[in-house]
Amino acid sequence: MPVYETKSRPAGLSRRKAMMAMSAGVAALAMPRLGRAADDTIRIGFPTPLTGPFAAEARDQVKCAELAVKLVNDKGGIGGRKVELLVRDDKLNAGEAATRTLELIEKDKVHAVVGALSSAVQLAVNEVTRARGVIYVSISQSDTINEVKDFSKFTFHEALNPHMTTAAVARQTLKKGMKVAHLVADYAYGHEMLRGFKRAQASIGAESVGEILHPFGAADYSTFMPRLMSMRPDVLCISNFGRDQANAIKQAVDFGIKQQMKIVVPVILHNQRLAVGADVFEGVVGGANYYWGLETQNKTAAEFNKAFRTANGGAIPTDYGAYGYSGVGSLLQAMQVAGGTDTEKVVAALEGLQYDLTKGPQHYRKCDHQSVQSVLVLESKKKSAMANENDLFAIVANDPGADEMLRSCSELGHAT
Amino acid sequence: MDLSLIIMQLFSGIALAAVLVITALGLTIVFGMLGVVNFAHGALFMIGAYAGLYLASLTGSFWWGLLLAPVLVGAFGMLIEFVLVRRLYGRSIDDPLLLTFGLSYILVEGVRIVFGSDGIPFPTPPQLIGVVDLGVGFFPKYRLFVIALVAVVLLVLWLMLERTRVGLIVRAGARDPQIMRVLGVDIGKVWLAIFGLGVGLAALGGVLAGPMRSVNPEMGTLVLAEAFVVTVIGGLGSIVGAVVAGLMVGICISMVALFAPEMATIVMFALMAAVLLVRPQGLFGLKGRA
Numbered sequence A: 001m002p003v004y005e006t007k008s009r010p011a012g013l014s015r016r017k018a019m020m021a022m023s024a025g026v027a028a029l030a031m032p033r034l035g036r037a038a039d040d041t042i043r044i045g046f047p048t049p050l051t052g053p054f055a056a057e058a059r060d061q062v063k064c065a066e067l068a069v070k071l072v073n074d075k076g077g078i079g080g081r082k083v084e085l086l087v088r089d090d091k092l093n094a095g096e097a098a099t100r101t102l103e104l105i106e107k108d109k110v111h112a113v114v115g116a117l118s119s120a121v122q123l124a125v126n127e128v129t130r131a132r133g134v135i136y137v138s139i140s141q142s143d144t145i146n147e148v149k150d151f152s153k154f155t156f157h158e159a160l161n162p163h164m165t166t167a168a169v170a171r172q173t174l175k176k177g178m179k180v181a182h183l184v185a186d187y188a189y190g191h192e193m194l195r196g197f198k199r200a201q202a203s204i205g206a207e208s209v210g211e212i213l214h215p216f217g218a219a220d221y222s223t224f225m226p227r228l229m230s231m232r233p234d235v236l237c238i239s240n241f242g243r244d245q246a247n248a249i250k251q252a253v254d255f256g257i258k259q260q261m262k263i264v265v266p267v268i269l270h271n272q273r274l275a276v277g278a279d280v281f282e283g284v285v286g287g288a289n290y291y292w293g294l295e296t297q298n299k300t301a302a303e304f305n306k307a308f309r310t311a312n313g314g315a316i317p318t319d320y321g322a323y324g325y326s327g328v329g330s331l332l333q334a335m336q337v338a339g340g341t342d343t344e345k346v347v348a349a350l351e352g353l354q355y356d357l358t359k360g361p362q363h364y365r366k367c368d369h370q371s372v373q374s375v376l377v378l379e380s381k382k383k384s385a386m387a388n389e390n391d392l393f394a395i396v397a398n399d400p401g402a403d404e405m406l407r408s409c410s411e412l413g414h415a416t
Numbered sequence B: 001m002d003l004s005l006i007i008m009q010l011f012s013g014i015a016l017a018a019v020l021v022i023t024a025l026g027l028t029i030v031f032g033m034l035g036v037v038n039f040a041h042g043a044l045f046m047i048g049a050y051a052g053l054y055l056a057s058l059t060g061s062f063w064w065g066l067l068l069a070p071v072l073v074g075a076f077g078m079l080i081e082f083v084l085v086r087r088l089y090g091r092s093i094d095d096p097l098l099l100t101f102g103l104s105y106i107l108v109e110g111v112r113i114v115f116g117s118d119g120i121p122f123p124t125p126p127q128l129i130g131v132v133d134l135g136v137g138f139f140p141k142y143r144l145f146v147i148a149l150v151a152v153v154l155l156v157l158w159l160m161l162e163r164t165r166v167g168l169i170v171r172a173g174a175r176d177p178q179i180m181r182v183l184g185v186d187i188g189k190v191w192l193a194i195f196g197l198g199v200g201l202a203a204l205g206g207v208l209a210g211p212m213r214s215v216n217p218e219m220g221t222l223v224l225a226e227a228f229v230v231t232v233i234g235g236l237g238s239i240v241g242a243v244v245a246g247l248m249v250g251i252c253i254s255m256v257a258l259f260a261p262e263m264a265t266i267v268m269f270a271l272m273a274a275v276l277l278v279r280p281q282g283l284f285g286l287k288g289r290a
Helices: A002-008 A015-038 A055-074 A094-106 A119-132 A162-173 A188-204 A222-230 A243-254 A270-276 A292-296 A299-311 A319-338 A343-352 B003-034 B041-059 B062-083 B094-115 B141-163 B165-175 B177-182 B187-212 B219-234 B239-259 B266-278
Strands: A042-048 A083-089 A112-115 A135-138 A155-157 A179-185 A207-214 A235-239 A262-267 A285-288 A362-364 A375-380 A393-399 B131-133 B138-140
Touching: A042 A055, A042 A094, A042 A319, A055 A083, A055 A112, A055 A270, A055 A299, A055 A319, A083 A094, A094 A112, A094 A119, A112 A119, A112 A319, A119 A135, A119 A155, A119 A188, A135 A319, A135 A343, A162 A188, A162 A262, A162 A285, A162 A375, A162 A393, A179 A188, A179 A222, A179 A243, A188 A207, A188 A235, A188 A262, A207 A222, A222 A243, A222 B003, A222 B239, A235 A243, A243 A262, A243 A270, A243 B187, A270 A319, A292 A299, A292 A393, A299 A319, A319 A343, A319 A362, B003 B041, B003 B138, B003 B141, B003 B165, B003 B187, B003 B219, B003 B239, B041 B062, B041 B094, B041 B187, B041 B219, B062 B187, B094 B219, B131 B141, B138 B141, B141 B165, B141 B187, B141 B239, B165 B177, B165 B187, B177 B187, B187 B219, B219 B239, B219 B266, B239 B266
Parallel strands: A042 A083, A042 A112, A112 A135, A135 A155, A179 A207, A179 A235, A235 A262, A262 A285
Antiparallel strands: A285 A375, A375 A393, B131 B138
């Protein structure tokens, strides 16, 4: 490493000479990068919030994305070309994500981008990839990029969307005539989930008794509890994400809310359940893209778990981790089909792809590139019912993927 | 709007204020006496929560954690004063500010390395699980306990500052350290103790907040902002100010949550702006200090 040499420079060396040595060092460092861009490695950019409140989820995504790449490389790569994953920290910040993505495309010459966790970051990444004609597979659970305004033929959405999860959860928890209250994070994700729940509610015949919007990232929810209790609902839907979910449920339980009503969330988070414990989450029902316990009833899940355990010292993959695997995995499969990285061919291959990586058959819908997939509904187990420390949830339902689960193409503004 | 709901909301607000007051008090004491704006206060709040949780799991009892964490973290605060902050007395106010700002990053990253960046559950002590019927609604026992404990701590602090010789020295030292030196008081020791007390209060706030929120490395960030708002409203360096402003902010957040929940975070900044317009030195601040 040439840069380190400047540390041991003799005392008599002039500043100018030192500067020259340094710039030579920098140039030498930059060279392999240029060289690398010319070789035939397939490079996948992977922006994800490695620092910040969603760091736990992001790290799981990276582990699984690396696994997907490793499995392909172990089998000789794609048409003899090795695959490389370039992970970047988007810091959960749209500006940062846009800069990193631009760097990935311009400097690192990536062939495609997968990743992003938050809805705003996903939009920023999509903005950059769309303008440069690079394929982007989003694994954020918000689906605004599927709407015609932000969509492009290079845009794919592998994650579940709010409409799918809320509908599946509502089907299991709401009945005709029930009263429902909502506690919602006041930003895109929360609003999308609320919209989904209200639509499902209307079709089931349940009634809304009130909505409370809370500021994103709030630490205290106690001030909302008396009012929620005074609404006397049968079900409380808490639509927020990450630590907000853990804090809101914890404080609702402190106020004795669970004795009065059932708590339901659009997406029940593996890491947040771990963060606040079994007693707090006991009986909470929510949707999920993946749960490792699926392995007893699904062969693909068993294989995915096995591969992950082997690569990670016996640990199990989490919900968000699985997105990293299926997001990168589906893209690599399409590249196999396309026989390389030609963007047009890979887009066509993704559109025609039937893949089964973590939990059963999935495919990208033609009009908006949303992945049609199964939705799990999970209920958090009580401590005494847990067989081991990973036995967090019971699978209440496993709705197989179908086009009818999604909002129609015309509703999203696409030509049909 | 139903009266019982407003009373419930008042209780939520006071419980919220309790943690705010304790945390802001530590910040304001250190500023008032030492002239140090401690930007690591939020991180030390977080360290307090982790220390409380660790000690509770070690001893098997929440109460040992509650007792020992503020003492140990307070001692750690004294070490920070002795090794780092002390060297910057008499220099521009920005220097200790930058020092503690950097320190907060080191503390947060250190906790991430030792305990991981995921949250850890902090169970409510078994004696305080459940709710109490207040006649107007049910309120968590633990939050009532927090209100009571903070009231006791405030009383003890007040007696100490107003009724003891140590308190007299502390108050005099804040006014004019040079005269204190002339009178033969080792003001360095007083400052050491004050810094330790301030940090200990942050840690106490952290332990108390632990069972109400999940414990994670970033939990101090928001708290620091809130504590600053409270000290600014109350007047930098004013102890009474911190208590009154803490209560005002807590109750204000709580009442606004009832009528316009999405404004609950903004309201404290609005309150701060309004107070500063009328009294730039804060409610109880001395002129020329702020």
